[in-house]
Amino acid sequence: MMKVWNVWLVFITFLLCILGTFLTRSGVVSSVHAFAQSTIGPWFVGFMALILFACFAAYLWNRDYLKSENQLDSMLSRESSFLFNNLILLVATIAVLSGTLFPVLSEWVTNDKISVGAPFFNKVNIPIGLMLMFLTGVGPLLAWGRTSGESLRRNFGWPGAAGLLAGVIAYPLGFRDFYAVLCLMLCIFVAATIALEFYRGARVIHTRTGMSYLASASDLTLRNTRRYGGYIVHFGMVLIFIGISGSAFNKDVQKEMSIGSTMQIGKYTLLLQSADTQPEKNYTAERMIVEAIRTRDNQPVMMLYPEKRNFPANEMSGTMVAIYSTVVEDLYVVYAGRSPESNLPVIHAYLNPLVKWIWFGGVILVIGTIVALFPNQRSAVALARAGAPAISGAVQEAQNATRGHD
């Protein structure tokens, strides 16, 4: 299904990557990465034209192989969910592309320069991302071809209840941001659907073979690596979204600090113990020695050494951020230089919850992708039972048809 569409998505993705590089490097849109005084623009445009030509040629050359049977049984089917999934991803692309190019368009139309910064992209893309997360949970619950009302009730009942319950628990615990609560509810909903899928499949194998549930789940994954690898990828996305929802609780504090003074951020007290200067081979580091103390019981947690490096050769400077990272939150401490008025060190501290979840999610996403790339390791169990060769062949054919899009 939709082979031509998929191929063109691949083409357009590559083209947009090149366009993005062109926009930042050429200076068409404001960017610190733009090359100053460069003739690279025409080369980029030429390269993009060449790619577009190659894409069209590849498509025309192979179009006979791209014919497919585009037929759907129902609006409520897994095939339909793929179409809506495509739509959401496409809208996200349009939102980012239009936001990026809009300053150029606006200046052309109104003669006024405008900025389109991070707040615009956050406002526009958060609802789109949540829709995508919703479809991530709904898609696997819909059957190929057609989904009955009974199937919907059976599949959505527990995950939906778990998601709602998460929202009910989150509110009294301090989640006030609407999108953060909604994100958490959807994440729990999706995680529950994934757990259900593994549980149901593993239960069948457990019943028939007596293997433990864990071994059954592993066996299940090996039997259909694309499908269950896909679920692992979905779970990675859940962790990433939970991590992103933590940004609703980000805190930051900035303070001019004398030696021995403290600042408070979240559950930590930061004590500036001392400062020193260390000459290195090609730079001089001005270092702050900061002790992070847990305020509740006054227990020292970690020594942090944010520093500012001055490179005399090119008269440039850079900061080295000191990081204390846990599963719950990341504490970043930055030495931003000395205040022009007081000459005291200016310390920025950032407390960002659940950042590690984004990294864990990324790792799980990669693991899921690797699993999905492996060929199935077990033959279909149905073949073992089929007596007649005709049935066996038909089973195989039907399974191929059923699993074709996993």
Next chain:
Amino acid sequence: MRPVDMTKTAPRENPARVFLLTAVLLATAAATLFILPARAQKTDHAKQLGGKFMCMCGCNQVLTQCNHVGCQVSAAMLKELDQGIARGDSDDLISQNFVQEFGIKVFSEPPKSGFNRVAWLIPGVSLAIGALLVVLVIRSWRRRPSFAPAAGSAASRGISPEQLDRARKLAERETED
């Protein structure tokens, strides 16, 4: 691998067990919530208002998030912002002062007026048009007749529709549940 006994049927879904599984997931999420701070920090007025402006040094970052070491532009702008708030100026007055100084590009978002409103409309409109197209595509694909069986398919190998239907149901059971 142990021999597979296909004569056994899968037991009916045990809701208690499924609930237990989701409860474990919930508990994990809830545990995370408990160790989160009880309330998001209340941002001060300057921080909130500063988030509506861009740093004008050319870094394309929001004023309160400019992380350039020793950026004189953001330091001056933040100072102006703090002074305005300290004087008791309204948000509109502070914004007007910035606009007079830098133009409307000082805002971190496109203004929701005039032509610039289009920037806000594009995502929603494209979603609405796209959703309509998807529905139309699905409806048209639903009306299409099935393709004739290809060579090498079940029908051409002498498998009856009943056998194929039985096999398809079996495959669906195996893969869906």
